[in-house]
Amino acid sequence: xxxxxxxxxxxxxxxxxxxxxxxxxxxxxxNGWENWKGKEPEDSRENLGEEVFxxxxxxxxxxxxxxxxxxxxxxxxxxxxxxxxxxxxIEHLHFIEGQKIVFLTGTSYEKRQAYLLDGDKVSKLDENIxxxxxxxxGNVFAIATDHKISVYKGWEGKLINEFKFISTDFxxxxxxxxxxxxxxxxxxxxxxxxxxxNENKLIHPVNEDNDEDWTSQIDMENAALSxxxxxxxxxxxxxxHRILDQEGNTIGTIGPQSSYPHFCLFSxxxxxxxxxSCHFYNGITIGIHSGQYAGVDIEAYTESDDFTxxxxxxxxxxGVAIKDYYILGDAYGYIKxxxxxxxxxxxxxxxxxxxxxxxxxxxxxxxxxxxxxxxxKLHLEKGLRDTHTIGNAKHYEEFRLLIWxxxxxxxxx
Numbered sequence: 465x466x467x468x469x470x471x472x473x474x475x476x477x478x479x480x481x482x483x484x485x486x487x488x489x490x491x492x493x494x495n496g497w498e499n500w501k502g503k504e505p506e507d508s509r510e511n512l513g514e515e516v517f518x519x520x521x522x523x524x525x526x527x528x529x530x531x532x533x534x535x536x537x538x539x540x541x542x543x544x545x546x547x548x549x550x551x552x553x554i555e556h557l558h559f560i561e562g563q564k565i566v567f568l569t570g571t572s573y574e575k576r577q578a579y580l581l582d583g584d585k586v587s588k589l590d591e592n593i594x595x596x597x598x599x600x601x602g603n604v605f606a607i608a609t610d611h612k613i614s615v616y617k618g619w620e621g622k623l624i625n626e627f628k629f630i631s632t633d634f635x636x637x638x639x640x641x642x643x644x645x646x647x648x649x650x651x652x653x654x655x656x657x658x659x660x661x662n663e664n665k666l667i668h669p670v671n672e673d674n675d676e677d678w679t680s681q682i683d684m685e686n687a688a689l690s691x692x693x694x695x696x697x698x699x700x701x702x703x704x705h706r707i708l709d710q711e712g713n714t715i716g717t718i719g720p721q722s723s724y725p726h727f728c729l730f731s732x733x734x735x736x737x738x739x740x741s742c743h744f745y746n747g748i749t750i751g752i753h754s755g756q757y758a759g760v761d762i763e764a765y766t767e768s769d770d771f772t773x774x775x776x777x778x779x780x781x782x783g784v785a786i787k788d789y790y791i792l793g794d795a796y797g798y799i800k801x802x803x804x805x806x807x808x809x810x811x812x813x814x815x816x817x818x819x820x821x822x823x824x825x826x827x828x829x830x831x832x833x834x835x836x837x838x839x840x841k842l843h844l845e846k847g848l849r850d851t852h853t854i855g856n857a858k859h860y861e862e863f864r865l866l867i868w869x870x871x872x873x874x875x876x877x
Contacts, residue, residue: 465528466519471535474512478539478852481507485854489811513542520866520877529863529876537852538864538877540797540815540836547816547836550868554833556638557822558598558605560619565822565831566596567839569867572635572652581831581839584863586874597639597648600691606641606648613659615645627659634681640689642710649696651687655680656698658712667712668698684742688728695757697737699725704764705739707757716757718771719764722748727780732787736804742779745795749774751804774806782818786827793818798855799832810857814840830859839865 484505492500516536523532556568556578563583570576578589578596595608605616608629615625624645634654641648650657656668668687671678682700689696696712699705701724707716720741727740727749737757740749750771752760762771778794785791789803795817801809816836823830830842846860853861866875 466532466535467515470512470515470519474509474516474536474542477507477509478537481505481509481539481541482852482854485813486856490856507539507541509539509542510545513545517543517546517875521875524873524875533863533877534850537850538861539852540813543836546868550870551816551835551837552867552869553819553835554837554839554867555820556596557820557831557833557839558596559822559824559831561825563829564619566619567820567831567833568593568596569837572637574635576635579867581865584841584865584876586865586867595636595639597641599641599643599645600689600693602643602645604641604643604645606639608636608639613639613648613650615641615648617645625661627661629657629659630664637685638687640687642689642693644693649687649689651685653682653685655682656685656687658696665712667696667708668706669700669703670714684724684726686725686727688730688737690730690734690737691732692734694734695730695737697728697730697739699728699739701725707737707760716760718750718752718760718762719766720748721750721765721767721773722746727783727792729783729785729790731790731804732785738774738790740778740780740792742795745779746777747779747794748776749778749780749792749802751806772804772806774802774804775800775808782820782832784821784823784830786823791821791823791830793821793832797834799830801857811855812842812857812859813854814838837866837868839867841865 523529552569553571558566565581568576568578578593580587592609597606603618607614611629613627617624634652636652638651648659655666658665658667684701687698696708705718705725706714718739722741723743726742730737735754736751738749738751740747751774752771780792783792789801791801793799797815798813800811816834819835820833832840841862843860845858847858849860864877
């Protein structure tokens with residue numbers, strides 16, 4: 465059914481490439497990259513990408529995808545030539561229940577489309593949805609349409625609040641409802657807001673000097689809400705991370721240890737806060753413990769006993785906190801796990817810059833999305849599915865979905 469010559473080349477070259485990359489990275493991490501003297505491995509299958517993609521579509525239409533995947537284990541490099549015209553960011557991933565999640569395609573400055581993924585079945589949602597958020601606890605969802613944010617108890621549950629957002633000309637980068645649905649934290653390039661029944665409060669940046677030329681427009685905007693909703697962290701390219709109370713008042717500051725504040729996240733039990741700052745495609749992530757939140761003042765670019773280095777490589781774009789560790793996604797297409805002491809537990813390569821992720825409540829399934837327009841479903845620590853996996857983790861990829869522009873459907877691989 466499938467071209468035998470192409471299949472053999474795809475499989476053998478892919479297996480060799482994965483083995484060589486894994487050996488190189490393991491040696492570099494163990495002995496230091498200055499001791500790596502070999503030639504960097506190359507995936508030489510770019511010439512096969514388009515033909516394999518056409519066969520993938522045939523396998524989908526013939527319901528032969530499981531067999532196809534055995535013959536053609538998925539890879540990133542060979543499909544890079546296709547991404548220029550077809551890729552799109554996948555964001556706002558949120559777990560609902562069982563095997564069900566919700567997500568959006570498109571960035572904050574693009575027209576978005578919301579989808580529901582139930583098992584491996586994808587269905588479109590209301591085309592007017594521009595953002596979706598989920599509370600840290602309590603299973604509360606916030607859905608933004610036009611200038612309105614509706615807050616529900618549970619997915620498709622009871623409407624518990626509705627807010628009007630005085631929109632700027634900027635799209636919504638991210639939204640997070642409070643656990644009781646009383647407020648919504650809004651992140652946008654026009655500023656970070658705390659929305660409640662009575663006000664749209666700008667909490668970042670703050671015009672403390674009453675500068676007439678001041679603007680709330682920011683870049684690399686990022687924020688996080690603690691799981692118990694007691695604390696908010698805000699930051700962007702031009703301002704240090706600040707810790708705020710739940711009303712938006714500053715109680716602490718964390719200067720970047722790399723160039724620009726880029727990401728922040730609380731541990732699942734709120735006992736630690738991590739902040740990431742970046743420089744080009746790399747970055748540094750540090751952690752402080754909860755006893756420091758009120759009154760902390762971390763000086764930029766200065767090592768201190770007041771924080772723990774979590775990682776000194778990644779420019780972090782997305783992450784989740786589970787019971788014992790963080791899973792962070794970076795600019796190079798890796799997801800990596802770190803504990804609170806900064807010990808790296810594993811790494812797993814997916815491809816393009818990571819744009820979003822969500823984890824099941826029992827912490828066994830991780831969905832990870834990338835700017836390549838590909839959404840991956842991983843069963844954590846279940847064991848490798850094939851010999852083409854790059855990384856040292858033992859995750860089983862059930863499938864990946866190619867949610868590409870100008871395609872008649874979502875393709876499963």
